[in-house]
Structure formats: structure tokens, C-alpha cells
Amino acid sequence: KSGELAESMGFNLFLVGGIVRDMVMRIENLDVDLVVEGDGIIFAKALAEAFGGKVSPHEKYKTAVVRLPGGRRIDLATARLEYYRMPGAFPEVEESTLKLDLYRRDFTINTMAVALNPHRFGELIDFFGAQRDIREKKIRVLHSLSFVEDPSRILRAVRFEKRFNFCLGKQTVSLISSAVQAGFLRNIPGRRIFHEMRQILQEENPVRCMDRLHELKVLEAIHPDLVFDERIRESFVSVRETLFWFRLLYTHEKVRPWFLYCLALTEPMNPETVMSIAEALGLRREDAEMLLASRERVRELMKRLASLSEILPSKAFGILEDAALEEMLYAMSRSRSATFKKIFSTYVTSWRNYRPPVSGKDLLVIGFSQNPELGRCLREIRDQGLNGEIRDFAGAMDYART
Numbered sequence: 001k002s003g004e005l006a007e008s009m010g011f012n013l014f015l016v017g018g019i020v021r022d023m024v025m026r027i028e029n030l031d032v033d034l035v036v037e038g039d040g041i042i043f044a045k046a047l048a049e050a051f052g053g054k055v056s057p058h059e060k061y062k063t064a065v066v067r068l069p070g071g072r073r074i075d076l077a078t079a080r081l082e083y084y085r086m087p088g089a090f091p092e093v094e095e096s097t098l099k100l101d102l103y104r105r106d107f108t109i110n111t112m113a114v115a116l117n118p119h120r121f122g123e124l125i126d127f128f129g130a131q132r133d134i135r136e137k138k139i140r141v142l143h144s145l146s147f148v149e150d151p152s153r154i155l156r157a158v159r160f161e162k163r164f165n166f167c168l169g170k171q172t173v174s175l176i177s178s179a180v181q182a183g184f185l186r187n188i189p190g191r192r193i194f195h196e197m198r199q200i201l202q203e204e205n206p207v208r209c210m211d212r213l214h215e216l217k218v219l220e221a222i223h224p225d226l227v228f229d230e231r232i233r234e235s236f237v238s239v240r241e242t243l244f245w246f247r248l249l250y251t252h253e254k255v256r257p258w259f260l261y262c263l264a265l266t267e268p269m270n271p272e273t274v275m276s277i278a279e280a281l282g283l284r285r286e287d288a289e290m291l292l293a294s295r296e297r298v299r300e301l302m303k304r305l306a307s308l309s310e311i312l313p314s315k316a317f318g319i320l321e322d323a324a325l326e327e328m329l330y331a332m333s334r335s336r337s338a339t340f341k342k343i344f345s346t347y348v349t350s351w352r353n354y355r356p357p358v359s360g361k362d363l364l365v366i367g368f369s370q371n372p373e374l375g376r377c378l379r380e381i382r383d384q385g386l387n388g389e390i391r392d393f394a395g396a397m398d399y400a401r402t
């Protein structure tokens with residue numbers, strides 16, 4: 001339908017980028033990126049009108065985002081009409097604008113397009129050997145200035161290499177090495193590196209990506225104190241295992257894997273180093289301070305747990321109830337003893353959802369007044385319930401009466 005609409009407006013419309021790569025590789029991907037040969041914003045408005053969506057245009061870059069009623073998001077870009085001079089004495093020629101748009105992209109595997117206009121609907125366009133590179137399992141740049149133009153692509157290269165189990169092309173590796181050595185990573189805003197780093201930490205296996213970044217000396221080029229040594233690697237592996245475990249609970253609660261990995265990465269550092277790295281990555285001071293505060297809460301709760309002489313559920317509950325879920329998961333990943341791991345897992349799967357068999361209202365009925373006494377009694381009932389001493393409403397009321 002969108003192809004027909006484009007056709008009626010005299011535009012050419014293409015599906016591009018990651019979704020086409022993933023279609024060819026038979027991987028699910030729902031991120032729709034479109035390129036319009038014509039005017040992306042005018043087309044986005046027509047598209048939104050036709051399907052009842054909302055447009056957010058970006059006039060400067062001639063891009064737009066259309067949000068469709070079901071919550072689907074479509075990104076549109078404009079392929080501008082451009083001219084380029086062929087080497088030698090040829091006259092200026094008009095190139096396919098789509099081809100030029102694709103030529104500006106990071107790696108060959110991301111440069112395919114699918115035509116959407118009716119007369120060529122479904123035609124796969126592959127100017128730069130993407131299908132060959134997918135067959136050969138290679139991540140290759142399109143030209144030797146790719147990392148100079150955009151050094152954040154170094155991190156993207158590693159992310160795609162490990163995600164798809166591909167290999168970086170030989171030339172691509174040597175271009176990365178030169179760019180790293182030349183310090184190009186310091187030429188772009190830290191925030192862009194942080195964005196790519198966070199993407200890496202959201203991947204299925206960040207450990208392999210971090211190994212590769214370490215091997216390519218990318219981390220130390222970002223900041224001299226950013227390291228991925230054996231100790232941090234082990235923490236990463238445990239965080240990953242804990243996240244697997246948590247996902248299997250299907251609680252649908254949001255946890256940010258990248259945040260847990262940031263805790264692991266910064267654990268051995270002193271606060272000044274954390275702040276200095278945060279600054280290099282363009283993080284706001286408040287965000288870096290939040291990370292430090294989280295780290296402190298994790299340390300504190302582990303210390304308090306370790307000091308318990310007897311592990312009563314109510315005691316453990318009292319220590320864990322103020323920690324955020326992510327902090328708890330991190331502490332769980334860090335604890336060596338099976339007993340502690342068990343405490344964390346029981347807290348996450350059961351204790352934190354525990355509701356005592358009576359409410360404040362029930363206690364008011366039997367003569368409690370709304371004073372601290374009522375709160376204390378409810379807490380005691382909760383603790384006794386967690387410890388298995390109180391099992392039901394009658395037991396709780398008996399306890400309250402005495």
C-alpha cells in the first residue's frame with residue numbers, strides 16, 4: 001500500500017537497512033526503515049494521513065518518524081538528488097540517489113534495499129555485495145574512510161560481528177586499528193560512544209563483544225581506565241547468567257541489562273575514575289552519581305547480609321526490601337555462596353510479593369488505633385508470616401490480640 005501511495009506521488013520508495021539484512025538472513029526484525037527518492041517529509045505526511053498515524057518531521061535532515069495507530073513506528077529518510085564527478089574527465093552524472101544513500105552507510109551487509117513501488121515490488125537491490133558478504137560471514141566497510149567519517153562504527157562493527165557470528169574483513173580490521181591508534185574515537189561526542197556501548201551491553205552476549213573491543217584496544221582508546229580484565233569478565237558472565245535466570249521467571253518487569261553490566265564494569269574503580277569515564281562518555285553528572293549510589297547500596301546490602309548470624313527470611317527481607325530490582329539482581333550475580341544466591345532468588349520469586357493475611361483495617365476492627373503501634377504490629381505479622389510462624393488470618397488475628 002505504501003508503495004502505491006509513493007507511486008501516485010511520483011516518488012520511489014524502498015525498504016532499507018537492518019530489516020532487509022535480517023530478512024535475507026531470516027531473522028525477525030520489526031524496525032521499518034524507508035528511503036524515499038523524492039521528499040521523505042511530504043511522503044511521511046501522506047502516509048500518516050492514509051493510515052491514521054502521527055508524523056514527527058525533522059526538517060533539517062529531511063527525515064520523519066510515523067507512528068501508526070497500533071504503536072508501530074516507521075522511520076523515513078530522503079534520498080536527495082545529488083551529483084558526483086566521475087574520476088577523470090567525465091561530465092557530472094546523476095547517480096541513483098538510493099545508491100548514494102546506501103553508499104554512506106556503515107557496512108556492506110546493511111546496504112541492501114527492497115523496492116516497494118508496484119511495478120518492481122519486492123525487488124532486492126544489492127549494489128555493494130551484501131549477499132556475498134552474508135554468505136562469507138564478513139563485516140566489511142564500503143570504503144576506507146568509513147571509520148574516519150564516523151568512529152562510532154568501530155563499536156558497531158564488533159556488535160554485528162559477534163551478534164551474527166561473522167568475522168571482520170581483513171581490511172576492515174586494519175582500518176579499525178589505524179583509527180583507534182590515531183585516536184579518532186576522541187573526535188566524536190562521548191554521548192555517541194555511550195549510545196553504541198549501551199547497544200553492545202544490550203546484546204545477547206556482551207562478553208564476546210567486550211573481549212573483541214579489548215583485543216582491538218578500543219576500550220583504552222575511549223578512556224585509559226576502561227578495562228575488561230579477567231575479574232570484570234567473570235562478573236559479566238555471572239550477570240549474564242542471572243539475567244537468563246530472571247528472564248525465565250517471565251515477570252515482565254523491566255530490567256536494563258546495560259545498567260547491570262555498567263555496575264560490573266565500574267565495580268573495581270574508585271568514584272573519581274567512574275566520574276572521569278562518565279564525563280568521557282558524555283553522561284550527565286546526575287546519572288553517573290546514580291550509578292555510584294546504586295553501587296553503594298549493593299555493597300551495603302551484601303555487607304549486611306554477610307553479617308547475619310542466622311538467616312531468617314524476615315531478617316533478609318528487611319535488608320533487601322529497599323533495594324531496586326536491578327541492584328538485587330546485581331548483588332545476586334556477585335554473591336559466591338549458594339545460601340546467599342538462594343536468599344536472593346527466594347526474595348525475587350516469592351518474599352517480595354508476600355502479603356500478610358491481615359490488613360490495617362482488620363486490626364482497626366479489633367481495637368487498634370491508627371498509631372505507630374498498628375504499623376509495628378503489621379510489620380511483626382508480616383515477619384512472622386515470612387518466617388512461617390503465622391499461616392492464616394486466624395493466626396494473624398490471634399497474634400495481634402496478644
Ligand code: CTP
Pocket residue numbers: 017018019031033104105106107110111150152153156
Ligand atoms: N548507520 C550507519 N552508521 C552509523 C549508524 C547507523 O551507517 N553510525 C546505518 C546502518 O547502515 C544501519 C542504519 O543506519 O543499517 C540504521 O541504523 P540502526 O537502526 O542503528 O541499525 P540497524 O542495522 O537497524 O541495527 P539493529 O539491528 O541493531 O537495530
